[in-house]
Amino acid sequence: MEILIVEDEQEIAQLIKQTLVTEGFSCRIANNGLTALDIFKQQQPDVVILDLMLPGLDGLEVCTRIRQQPYEKDPYILMLTARGEEIDRVIGLSTGADDYLVKPFSPRELVARVRALLRRSLRHGVQEDNSQTYRTKHFTVDLDQHVATRQLESQTAEELDLTTLEFNLLSTFLSYPGRVWSRTQLIDKLWGNDFFGDERVVDTHIRRLRKKIEPDAANPTFIKTVVGVGYKFEDDNQF
């Protein structure tokens, strides 16, 4: 698996590279957008880790140009941003980035995110698998059986009593731990295109789900609010 890291801050670029090389990925670094596009023309990577704030061509422009290239392999693009509000802008522009990670992030978070992208890419290559189970440290969702379980302090798992909507919301979160979801994206996942109404309805369902899965709903451990953007689910995952 080939990864291209586009980041002008040397220290961050090296840290990302070291982390991914340790995990067995092959990495190249570009310090600016033009170099990134040059490298891209020579050999298309599977994943591009793309910093938003770059000198010259910024991350959005690089992302757009990569997407315009008529290459066989369409890479997954993980955008790095410094602040939550930038994510909002990136999502709003729908540049074609597949995922977003807000700095500062832990190496473990980065690796989990890259693996999640590659898992998606593998899934595209094979027949869609309908028997699917998502697992994080404390939660399991079995889409086949439509059963969600939680495991907290004790060793025993308890089945969660969720409405269909809450179940789908939890499955969405578990399918992609650590990913930031905007309300619009969650609405697309949960209601599809037939949704007409106030997108704050998402908040109501999040509140109900938190009451059922959080040890302290007022102080959420798992479903985190990302100010100005939406929500993300955090739990140690299986990697």
Ligand code: CA
């Ligand atoms: Ca930068």
